Amino acid sequence: AQRVTQPxxxxxxxxxxxxxxxxNYSYSGSPELFWYVQYSRQxxxxxxxxxxxxxxxxxxxxxxxGETSFHLKKPFAQEEDSAMYYCALPAVPPPGANNLFFGTxxxxxxxx
Amino acid sequence: xxxxxxxxSRVICKSGTSVKIECRSLDFQAxxxxxxxxxxxxxxxxxxxxxxxxxxxxxxxxxxxKFLINHxxxxxxxxTVTSAHPEDSSFYICSAPPGxxxxGYTFGSxxxxxxx
Numbered sequence: 001a002q003r004v005t006q007p008x009x010x011x012x013x014x015x016x017x018x019x020x021x022x023x024n025y026s027y028s029g030s031p032e033l034f035w036y037v038q039y040s041r042q043x044x045x046x047x048x049x050x051x052x053x054x055x056x057x058x059x060x061x062x063x064x065x066g067e068t069s070f071h072l073k074k075p076f077a078q079e080e081d082s083a084m085y086y087c088a089l090p091a092v093p094p095p096g097a098n099n100l101f102f103g104t105x106x107x108x109x110x111x112x
Numbered sequence: 113x114x115x116x117x118x119x120x121s122r123v124i125c126k127s128g129t130s131v132k133i134e135c136r137s138l139d140f141q142a143x144x145x146x147x148x149x150x151x152x153x154x155x156x157x158x159x160x161x162x163x164x165x166x167x168x169x170x171x172x173x174x175x176x177x178k179f180l181i182n183h184x185x186x187x188x189x190x191x192t193v194t195s196a197h198p199e200d201s202s203f204y205i206c207s208a209p210p211g212x213x214x215x216g217y218t219f220g221s222x223x224x225x226x227x228x
Contacts, residue, residue: 009153034216044205046216086155098209099146100217104155 002027004087006103013077014111021072021106023061023087031089033070034100035061038084047072047085057081077110084108114140116208118220125196125227133191133223135206142208145189147181150203150222159204162189196227 003026013019025031035047048056050063050070061072070087086105090098115138125131135145143164148156160170160181168181178200180192193200206220 036219043221044207044219049216091158099158099161100156100207101158102155 002089002091002101004089004101004103006085006087006106008106009104010107010109012109012111015079016076019074019077019081019108019110021085021087021108023070023072023103025068025070025087025089027068027089031063033061033063034088035059035070035072036086036088036102038086040083044086077108079110079112082108082110114138114208114218116142116206116218116220118206118223120223121221122224123226125225127197127227128195130192130194131196131225133193133204133206133225135189135191135220137187137208137218140208141186142189143186144209145183146207146209146217147179147189147191148205148207150205156205160191164189193225196225198227201225201227 005024007022033050036044037047038044047059048054048061059072059074061070063070084105084107087103088100091101117136117138119134123131145162147159149159150156158171159174160168162168162181162183164183164186170176178194180194183189203222203224205222208218210217
């Protein structure tokens with residue numbers, strides 16, 4: 001069964017420090033993984049997906065199939081990175097569009 | 113990019129009344145809409161999937177008669193919480209599956225429901 005685990009509910013780092021938000025998954029088949037971010041009083045928005053291999057706002061995430069991980073990293077945290085971060089992957093569906101399974105989220109606080 | 117407009121953003125209602133939450137897809141057609149529920153400090157949990165022109169599919173444990181879902185058109189999906197009780201107080205979020213170039217799901221801004 002699909003599962004997404006974010007072991008840290010809260011993470012605090014100082015501005016300028018590196019940050020890593022952990023995500024582990026279990027999935028039958030080839031997973032497509034996402035990181036979504038929710039800034040205060042805003043809607044969930046896509047941060048990045050592993051297929052695109054982009055770096056968004058300085059964040060990167062590499063899919064490690066051996067470790068079944070998709071950790072989110074940024075070398076130098078900024079105050080504006082403070083937000084709730086969710087790791088997610090699509091359900092294995094019946095035919096049709098997939099819903100997303102979400103991890104429990106990690107609240108990142110960047111300390112000035 | 114694709115935007116899903118969700119209303120209301122916040123609603124307070126009395127026990128026993130019904131509340132309707134609307135999600136509209138702007139500038140695109142959403143044949144499917146996912147409805148999630150999020151309890152405080154917890155993750156989003158899928159409640160049901162609405163499909164334009166057919167019945168919604170509900171996740172296990174979600175009461176169909178309590179959470180009425182209608183997908184009236186390709187741009188509108190609604191969730192009605194009927195005979196609301198305090199335990200229904202939660203944050204409800206709709207989401208349309210990927211259709212844009214970035215491949216991401218599009219989320220509504222959420223509705224904070226408080227039943228008193």
